[in-house]
Amino acid sequence: MTEELGLNIGHRRVGRLMRKNGIRVERSKKYKVTTDSNHTFNIAPNLLNRDFHAELPNQKWAGDISYVWTREGWLYLAVILDLHSRRVIGWAVSKRMKRDLAIRASKMAIALQQPPKGCIHRTDRGVQYYSHDYQKILRQHGFKVSMSGKGNCYDNSAVETFFKTIKAELIWPESWQTQRDVEIAIFEYANSFYNPHRRHSALGSKSPVAFERKVA
Numbered sequence: 001m002t003e004e005l006g007l008n009i010g011h012r013r014v015g016r017l018m019r020k021n022g023i024r025v026e027r028s029k030k031y032k033v034t035t036d037s038n039h040t041f042n043i044a045p046n047l048l049n050r051d052f053h054a055e056l057p058n059q060k061w062a063g064d065i066s067y068v069w070t071r072e073g074w075l076y077l078a079v080i081l082d083l084h085s086r087r088v089i090g091w092a093v094s095k096r097m098k099r100d101l102a103i104r105a106s107k108m109a110i111a112l113q114q115p116p117k118g119c120i121h122r123t124d125r126g127v128q129y130y131s132h133d134y135q136k137i138l139r140q141h142g143f144k145v146s147m148s149g150k151g152n153c154y155d156n157s158a159v160e161t162f163f164k165t166i167k168a169e170l171i172w173p174e175s176w177q178t179q180r181d182v183e184i185a186i187f188e189y190a191n192s193f194y195n196p197h198r199r200h201s202a203l204g205s206k207s208p209v210a211f212e213r214k215v216a
Contacts, residue, residue, distance in 0.1 A: 047146035048122045052158045054084040057212060058115040061089070061143075062122040063105065063129070064159040065097060066167075070176040077186065078105040081159055082113070083122075084215070086200055087208035088162070088190045089113055093183050102128040103137065110141055117142025124148045124156055166194070 054060040060083040068075045076097045080090035090109025094101040102123075109115075121143040123129040129147070138145055148156050170189045176182050196209045203211040 043125065044145040044147040046148060047120055047144055050157070052083050054082075056215065057082050057084045058113055058119050059084060060120045060122065061109065061115070062156060062159045063090075063102065064124060064156055064163070065102065065126065065128065066163040067097075068167075068171050068176065068182050070179050070182055072177075072179050075179040075182050076101055077163075078102050078128075079159065079162065080105050080109040081162060082208075083158055085203065085208040085211045086158065086162065087195050087212065091186065091190060093179070093186065095179065097128070099128045099131040099134055102126075102131075103134055106134065106137060110137075115141065115143070118144060120144045120146050122146040122148075122156065165198075 048060065048062075052060070052062075061080055062083055063078065063080045065076055065078045068077060073095065076094050078092050078094075078101045079088055081087065082089050089112055090105040090107070092101055092104035092108065094104075119142075121138055123146075125147050128134065135145070166186070166189060170185060171182075174185075195207070197207050199205045199207055200211075206214065
């Protein structure tokens with residue numbers, strides 16, 4: 001954002017200004033397990049194997065589930081990213097971490113992108129993604145299913161990075177009263193800032209939307 005305003009500010013100066021003005025980053029201390037891999041569903045191979053590069057949109061997708069604490073309790077967030085541009089193409093929130101949460105995020109991404117058959121769909125081993133209903137949707141649309149190694153967060157680091165970003169920039173600085181407030185804020189963050197404007201070093205300091213336009 002500083003480049004867009006014509007400012008050249010280094011990390012040290014930002015830190016100095018934050019200290020001078022009493023600004024600090026607050027981290028959430030609450031932790032919630034989101035991956036339940038204790039199930040009897042068949043394990044899909046790790047086709048992605050930490051190769052998060054995609055030459056074109058709709059070649060590789062990645063999904064995962066995280067959480068937000070509010071005064072009303074936990075709110076769970078499921079997302080689908082297109083690994084070509086790291087753009088958020090599907091998301092859903094719910095008070096419960098059930099298969100419907102993951103399914104709604106996936107259906108949103110499919111409806112928006114209309115992916116060709118052969119697109120790799122990458123998630124962890126969570127029971128939500130292994131459920132028969134979720135896998136049925138993937139088969140119907142011709143996805144190649146890829147899942148991470150057991151307990152290896154690095155296998156899905158692209159989505160983990162997104163969760164860290166949205167929590168640092170949106171979630172952690174606020175004390176959220178209602179789950180509806182969080183839902184609205186996530187929608188605005190993804191559609192009004194992250195996808196069209198948020199720059200990424202992995203994309204040559206371009207936003208997801210700008211990166212896709214360049215390739216197109």
